[in-house]
Amino acid sequence: MTASPATFRENADAALANERLQTALAKLPGGLVAHRRAAVAAVPEFETLREEARAIRDATLDHLAAHLEAFETKATAMGSVVHWAADATGARRVVTDICRAANARRIVKGKSMVSEEIGLNAHLEAQGLEVIESDLGEYIIQKRGEAPSHIIAPAIHLTEADVEADFRSYHMHLPADRPLPNPESLVSEARGVLRETFLTADVGITGANFLVAETGTSIIVTNEGNGDLSQTLPRIHIVVATIDKVVPTLDEAMTLLRVLARSATGQDMTAYTTFATGPRRAADLDGPTECHIVLVDNGRSDMLASAMRDALRCIRCGACMNHCPVYNAIGGHAYGWVYPGPIGAVLTPALLGIAGTSHLPSASTFCGSCEAVCPVKIPLVSLMRTWRERAHEQGTGSRTSRALLSLWAYAATRPALYHLLARFGVAFGGALSRSKGRFSRLPIARGWLRDRDIPAPQGRTFQQLWKETERGVPR
Amino acid sequence: MQAPRAGLFVTCLIDLMRPSVGFAAARLIEEAGCKVIVPERQTCCGQPAYNSGDRATAKALALQTVRAFADCDYVVVPSGSCAAMLKVHYPRLVSNEPSGIQSEVADFTAKVHELCTFLTSIRPLTKVPGRYTGRVTYHDACSGLRELGVKGAPRRLLALVPGVEITEMTEPETCCGFGGVFAEKYAGISNAIVTRKADDATSTSADLLLAGDLGCLMNMAGKLTRDGRPVACRHVAEVLAGELADPPIGHRPTDVR
Numbered sequence: 001m002t003a004s005p006a007t008f009r010e011n012a013d014a015a016l017a018n019e020r021l022q023t024a025l026a027k028l029p030g031g032l033v034a035h036r037r038a039a040v041a042a043v044p045e046f047e048t049l050r051e052e053a054r055a056i057r058d059a060t061l062d063h064l065a066a067h068l069e070a071f072e073t074k075a076t077a078m079g080s081v082v083h084w085a086a087d088a089t090g091a092r093r094v095v096t097d098i099c100r101a102a103n104a105r106r107i108v109k110g111k112s113m114v115s116e117e118i119g120l121n122a123h124l125e126a127q128g129l130e131v132i133e134s135d136l137g138e139y140i141i142q143k144r145g146e147a148p149s150h151i152i153a154p155a156i157h158l159t160e161a162d163v164e165a166d167f168r169s170y171h172m173h174l175p176a177d178r179p180l181p182n183p184e185s186l187v188s189e190a191r192g193v194l195r196e197t198f199l200t201a202d203v204g205i206t207g208a209n210f211l212v213a214e215t216g217t218s219i220i221v222t223n224e225g226n227g228d229l230s231q232t233l234p235r236i237h238i239v240v241a242t243i244d245k246v247v248p249t250l251d252e253a254m255t256l257l258r259v260l261a262r263s264a265t266g267q268d269m270t271a272y273t274t275f276a277t278g279p280r281r282a283a284d285l286d287g288p289t290e291c292h293i294v295l296v297d298n299g300r301s302d303m304l305a306s307a308m309r310d311a312l313r314c315i316r317c318g319a320c321m322n323h324c325p326v327y328n329a330i331g332g333h334a335y336g337w338v339y340p341g342p343i344g345a346v347l348t349p350a351l352l353g354i355a356g357t358s359h360l361p362s363a364s365t366f367c368g369s370c371e372a373v374c375p376v377k378i379p380l381v382s383l384m385r386t387w388r389e390r391a392h393e394q395g396t397g398s399r400t401s402r403a404l405l406s407l408w409a410y411a412a413t414r415p416a417l418y419h420l421l422a423r424f425g426v427a428f429g430g431a432l433s434r435s436k437g438r439f440s441r442l443p444i445a446r447g448w449l450r451d452r453d454i455p456a457p458q459g460r461t462f463q464q465l466w467k468e469t470e471r472g473v474p475r
Numbered sequence: 476m477q478a479p480r481a482g483l484f485v486t487c488l489i490d491l492m493r494p495s496v497g498f499a500a501a502r503l504i505e506e507a508g509c510k511v512i513v514p515e516r517q518t519c520c521g522q523p524a525y526n527s528g529d530r531a532t533a534k535a536l537a538l539q540t541v542r543a544f545a546d547c548d549y550v551v552v553p554s555g556s557c558a559a560m561l562k563v564h565y566p567r568l569v570s571n572e573p574s575g576i577q578s579e580v581a582d583f584t585a586k587v588h589e590l591c592t593f594l595t596s597i598r599p600l601t602k603v604p605g606r607y608t609g610r611v612t613y614h615d616a617c618s619g620l621r622e623l624g625v626k627g628a629p630r631r632l633l634a635l636v637p638g639v640e641i642t643e644m645t646e647p648e649t650c651c652g653f654g655g656v657f658a659e660k661y662a663g664i665s666n667a668i669v670t671r672k673a674d675d676a677t678s679t680s681a682d683l684l685l686a687g688d689l690g691c692l693m694n695m696a697g698k699l700t701r702d703g704r705p706v707a708c709r710h711v712a713e714v715l716a717g718e719l720a721d722p723p724i725g726h727r728p729t730d731v732r
Contacts, residue, residue, distance in 0.1 A: 009661070012661065012664055013663050016663050016664070016667055029646070325649065325650040325652060325668045326668070329664050329667040329668055330664060330667075362657075362661075363657070363661050364657065365617070365650050365652060365653065365657050365665075366526060366618075366654060366657075367617035367621075367650035368617055368618070368621040368622065369617075369649075371621070372621055385525070385526065385528070387528075388526065388528030389529075389530055391528055392529055392530075393528070401527075401656070405523070405524065405529060408523065409524055409529065409532040412487075412518045412521075412532075412536060413518075413532070413536060413539060415515060415516045415517065415518050415543075418518045419515065422491055425491070426491050426492070435728065437722060437725055437727040437728070437730065438700055438725040438726075440701070445659055447658075447660070447661075447662025447663070448658055448659050448662050448697070450662060450666070451662070451666040451670075451698070451701065452666065452669070452694065452697035452698045452701050453696075453697040453698075453700045453701045454693070454697055454725075455492065455493075455693050455696050455697060455700075455724045455725035456725070458493055458494055458495060458721060461490050461494060462485050462489055462490040462497035462498075463485070463490055463513070463515065464494075466497070466498075466501075466513050469498075
């Protein structure tokens with residue numbers, strides 16, 4: 001997809017003015033956030049689980065290469081073909097070659113963020129292949145020509161009414177006067193339309209939530225069963241996954257699954273948790289005849305060796321964005337690339353470079369809600385701050401704000417000068433505003449003042465008054 | 476026995492905008508049996524630099540602050556975010572410095588306490604000077620809450636104020652949208668966030684919205700006054716100390732509440 005993090009401010013303004021989007025976003029606190037709260041409250045050991053999950057992910061990253069090789073060996077022994085792709089171009093080429101070799105025409109897809117990251121759909125379509133998303137949310141936004149606005153709920157920016165209107169215009173073969181009164185009826189309609197796709201697709205492409213090294217298994221979690229159909233009905237199954245998805249053992253995968261669904265949707269487990277190990281065996285009734293696993297690096301090795309390593313612990317639950325006040329205000333599209341919210345503010349600069357993406361780590365209040373809910377305890381605020389430091393070092397950002405920061409720093413590191421300037425400043429500011437109690441207009445801080453007042457200073461500094469008090473002058 | 480020397484870290488916002496909060500804090504610290512010291516070599520905790528990516532300035536301000544309070548037994552901070560900066564982030568800023576500087580900073584951070592925590596856990600008060608007849612609601616400012624665990628302390632202290640009725644917002648722990656420079660740099664987003672906070676505070680029918688951080692309070696007060704909402708804002712220390720002679724934040728001198 002086209003990246004537009006550079007126009008974050010404009011994207012955000014448009015999002016704030018978009019009433020339909022605001023209606024959709026207003027459901028987050030009572031939805032995913034409330035569901036997670038209830039699910040976590042029901043598990044007294046949840047904090048212990050978070051710590052275990054963090055430790056599992058850290059230990060895996062410590063020996064990532066070894067675990068990946070172990071996975072490759074086992075998956076190969078189980079009949080899968082493992083491919084390595086250094087970057088997006090390589091990954092697209094591997095997938096295209098597999099499809100070509102199989103004379104494939106139609107591809108059905110399960111939800112996969114890495115396929116968004118590498119721009120897989122557009123590439124395959126350009127090669128003349130038909131690609132159909134089977135996750136309901138992805139199906140909806142594919143039809144609309146949009147990108148996902150959330151990593152687990154890609155169409156969260158839409159309302160039921162939007163989807164109903166879309167379905168009436170897309171599914172013209174169905175009776176125009178059919179009732180579509182609720183989400184269930186929309187799901188059921190999509191299911192009916194997609195059924196034929198599953199049965200006629202040559203290739204099924206899915207992502208992986210985890211890759212288990214000891215068994216050569218890929219695990220996906222879904223609530224619609226579309227992932228299962230995508231990976232069992234077509235004759236070829238391709239798993240596309242980044243290298244950080246590997247987990248050493250099934251036991252460890254279980255711990256991660258326990259925190260994943262609770263953090264993501266507030267479910268104990270998703271409706272389907274599906275383990276796929278190799279192609280169909282002789283006695284199997286169904287399953288693909290070929291299973292390919294494409295391990296994509298695309299910047300992860302560099303991250304592993306960088307200050308951003310902790311971000312590789314991410315298991316893509318989306319809790320950080322659900323709990324982020326900024327995400328709640330503007331939704332995912334404003335972030336301008338595949339991964340929105342706090343994790344996106346860390347990942348996007350790591351994968352695309354900080355030049356052009358520096359708004360993302362900058363546009364945070366550092367409230368820390370993301371860190372507080374992250375199931376693998378990624379220090380998101382610290383990582384965003386590290387990006388701000390990089391941006392500062394490289395001199396990106398507005399010259400005016402850098403100049404103001406330097407002036408302020410000059411004074412703040414010279415206490416006597418600072419206190420003198422402060423006295424004059426607040427005396428002046430107080431004289432201007434004290435009778436009104438606040439500033440409603442000023443030649444500075446226009447952004448703030450558009451919708452808010454600035455409270456007036458009381459007119460003298462605390463240091464000044466305290467000195468007088470100590471000298472016996474009553475305040 | 477001599478009273479312990481409690482250094483008041485005034486915070487730049489209280490120094491500049493609302494010295495009455497500093498006096499309220501000083502009064503409470505004295506109630507707790509300490510002698511209040513206000514070092515003149517303090518300015519700002521360094522957060523504006525730290526959160527703008529200017530680590531060098533942040534470190535310079537950290538060392539300036541640490542040294543300003545060298546002769547104090549305690550360092551008390553009437554702000555959760557400045558307290559977290561001093562206590563949690565200063566050690567990170569000097570993590571690559573020689574061990575002498577690191578231990579100087581470690582000695583300092585051990586003495587640092589957010590005001591309400593100080594008055595409940597370190598030098599607990601059983602009564603406070605303030606009295607206030609009315610309904611208040613309390614906003615848990617983010618840094619204090621999530622970095623220092625300030626949650627029960629202000630509420631326990633408010634329960635000591637005769638006449639105060641505490642009523643909770645639906646989401647007292649949700650950010651107000653201030654975030655320092657964020658509030659101006661991404662003003663539209665900041666406004667959207669504070670709008671929800673203002674709605675939440677208004678729906679409690681409280682007459683005062685309290686918090687332990689002046690930055691957040693100025694943001695929330697600025698929104699509430701602009702929209703003509705009935706809720707006024709004060710720092711929690713003002714109510715605890717009975718320092719109510721000045722009008723609420725952002726109000727006219729005639730609007731005493």
